[in-house]
Amino acid sequence: MKKALIFALLLILPACAYVDPSLTDQTVVYSNSPVRKSPLQVSVHPKGKQYTPLTAYFHPFVIQQRTPDHAALSNSFGQIFFNVWTEERLFPTMEFGTNDRYQGLETAMDTARRRGADVLILGKVPYFYAGHTLDDTAITIQLDIYSTGSGQLIWTMMQSGRIEDKMPDDYIYFRHEYRLSESGFNKIIRAIAKDMTIPVAAWLPSPFAHFKTVETEAEIKSELAGDSTSSMNAPRNAAMNSERDLPPEQTLGTNARGVNLDVLFDFDKATIQEQSYPLLDSLGQALNSDELKGKSIVIGGHTDTKGNDEYNLALSKRRAEAVKAYLVSKWSVNPAHVKTMGYGRTRPLNKGLTDEEQRKNRRVEIRLAE
Numbered sequence: 001m002k003k004a005l006i007f008a009l010l011l012i013l014p015a016c017a018y019v020d021p022s023l024t025d026q027t028v029v030y031s032n033s034p035v036r037k038s039p040l041q042v043s044v045h046p047k048g049k050q051y052t053p054l055t056a057y058f059h060p061f062v063i064q065q066r067t068p069d070h071a072a073l074s075n076s077f078g079q080i081f082f083n084v085w086t087e088e089r090l091f092p093t094m095e096f097g098t099n100d101r102y103q104g105l106e107t108a109m110d111t112a113r114r115r116g117a118d119v120l121i122l123g124k125v126p127y128f129y130a131g132h133t134l135d136d137t138a139i140t141i142q143l144d145i146y147s148t149g150s151g152q153l154i155w156t157m158m159q160s161g162r163i164e165d166k167m168p169d170d171y172i173y174f175r176h177e178y179r180l181s182e183s184g185f186n187k188i189i190r191a192i193a194k195d196m197t198i199p200v201a202a203w204l205p206s207p208f209a210h211f212k213t214v215e216t217e218a219e220i221k222s223e224l225a226g227d228s229t230s231s232m233n234a235p236r237n238a239a240m241n242s243e244r245d246l247p248p249e250q251t252l253g254t255n256a257r258g259v260n261l262d263v264l265f266d267f268d269k270a271t272i273q274e275q276s277y278p279l280l281d282s283l284g285q286a287l288n289s290d291e292l293k294g295k296s297i298v299i300g301g302h303t304d305t306k307g308n309d310e311y312n313l314a315l316s317k318r319r320a321e322a323v324k325a326y327l328v329s330k331w332s333v334n335p336a337h338v339k340t341m342g343y344g345r346t347r348p349l350n351k352g353l354t355d356e357e358q359r360k361n362r363r364v365e366i367r368l369a370e
Contacts, residue, residue, distance in 0.1 A: 035191045037161045042199055044156035050203050052298055052369045053341050055093040057117035057148075058082045061141075062102045062124045075099060078123055080186055081141070084193035089207040090200055091119075092300075092343050093313060105146075112148045119154070120146040130185070131165065137184030138162040141192050145200075157196050161188035210349060211258040211365060217282040217289075223259045224368050225291035258367035260349075263323060265362075270318035272326060280323065283366065284331030294334075299323050300341040300365035304358040305348050317342025323364055339369065 060078040063070050075098060082096045095115055102108060105122070112120040121143065128139040138160065145155035163184045214220055261283065264273040272280070286292055301316030301323075320340035327333040348361045 033163050033165070035161050035163055035188050037188075037191060037195065038159055040195050040199075041158045042156070043158070044153055045199065046154050046203055051205055052296075052339055053092050053205055053207075053300070053367075054118040055116065055341075056091040056095070056119045056121055057112035057115045058085070058094055058096045058121045059102065059108050059111075059123070060097060060100055062122065063128075064124055064126045065128060071099070071101070073125075073128075074102070077125060077139075077141075077185065077189060080189040081123055081193045084190050085197060088194075088197045088201065089346070090197060090204055092207070092341055092346060093117075094121075109146060109148060109151060112146075117148055120148055122146070127160075128185070131163075134165075136162055136164050137188065139185060139188050139192075141189070143196055155200065157199070159192045159195060161192050163188060205367070206256055207347070209256040209258060209367070211256075211260050211367075213260040213262060213360075213363070215262075215279060215282070217285045220259055220283055220286040220366070221289055221291055224257050224286065224295075224297075224366070225289075226257075256367060258365055261364045261366060262360075263319075263364040265319055265322070268315070270315065270322045272322055277326075280326050281330070284327050284333065287327065287333050288331060294337065296337045296339070296369040298339045298341055298365075298367040298369050300343050300367060302343050302347060302361060302363050302365060303345050304361045305345045305351065306358065307345070309344055309346070312344035313342045313346075315342075316344050320364065 058078065058081075060074040061081070063074050063077070067073060079096060079098075082094070085091075086094060095117065097111065097115075100108075100111060108122060109120055122145075124142040124144070126140050126142060129135075129137065131137045139162075140158065140160040142156065142158045144153060146153055212219075212223060214223060261279055263276045263279060265271060265276075266273060287295070287297070299320045301318070301320035303312040303316050317340065320342060324333075324335065324338050324340050327338065328335050343365075345361070349363070350357050350360065352358070
């Protein structure tokens with residue numbers, strides 16, 4: 001009877017476990033050995049919060065341990081880490097320098113500057129051991145983040161991870177055995193990368209901020225200069241209600257202050273259509289008001305989801321620059337207080353494919369940078 005009950009319980013174990021049942025011999029349960037991590041060490045970090053979105057250049061990992069397949073491991077380890085940070089959407093634009101050989105910090109910094117990145121992300125591997133399916137697999141990762149403008153080191157983090165070859169657990173009626181993964185490095189690096197996103201995500205502006213679409217000077221001032229919770233507590237308008245197929249966290253309000261403007265451009269160009277001039281005039285008046293004058297803003301351009309990433313990023317950047325030029329020329333907004341970003345198609349309001357749904361994705365975002 002006891003064996004029957006235990007057998008029934010084993011059958012409902014999580015999918016990660018494999019059961020080799022037996023009514024006469026000891027039942028064996030197999031599961032993958034877990035990733036064990038050391039505490040995340042953050043030895044260098046910014047003192048304040050970053051309010052302006054940043055672009056990043058991610059260099060392949062620097063393997064500090066001597067190995068014959070250095071270049072392949074450098075790209076492989078770095079790509080795994082890069083994929084996790086891309087999934088977490090920490091930066092609106094993050095480029096991985098595939099096959100870029102490390103020739104010193106200054107060379108890597110120059111490469112990041114040429115790519116137009118605000119930060120250089122440089123991962124280092126001081127130790128790794130590949131046990132595959134026969135022994136422990138372990139790796140230690142140090143991650144340094146530099147400002148390309150000043151060359152200053154702004155983040156240093158380090159963490160180790162290991163998948164251990166564990167002895168079986170014997171429970172009389174069944175035995176629990178652990179299997180070593182054939183993709184141990186992938187699991188460990190992904191686990192470390194996720195841990196390292198936590199402090200960096202808290203420092204950066206939220207990638208999930210979706211703002212109200214507004215039309216008047218009063219609405220713009222209310223959202224940008226009002227109480228910090230106004231955007232969070234405001235009712236969602238029609239454009240926001242059209243969000244579909246997005247993860248739940250992307251539909252939540254944030255403490256970020258910003259607005260969406262339905263600025264119209266000529267097809268496939270960065271030329272502002274005349275019918276959008278009154279809307280931009282409302283923005284210019286708001287930015288020259290007592291509440292907002294002298295404040296720094298970020299103008300972000302968004303495209304629809306059609307076309308490739310590279311083209312849409314460039315187009316959205318040009319459109320943001322066109323809005324900045326209009327504000328500087330007509331409303332004498334200080335260009336030093338305005339930064340432009342191109343988000344391309346990476347942050348759609350909705351994923352619908354109708355003309356109207358795609359039109360709502362083509363927008364200009366104004367975000368307060370303070």
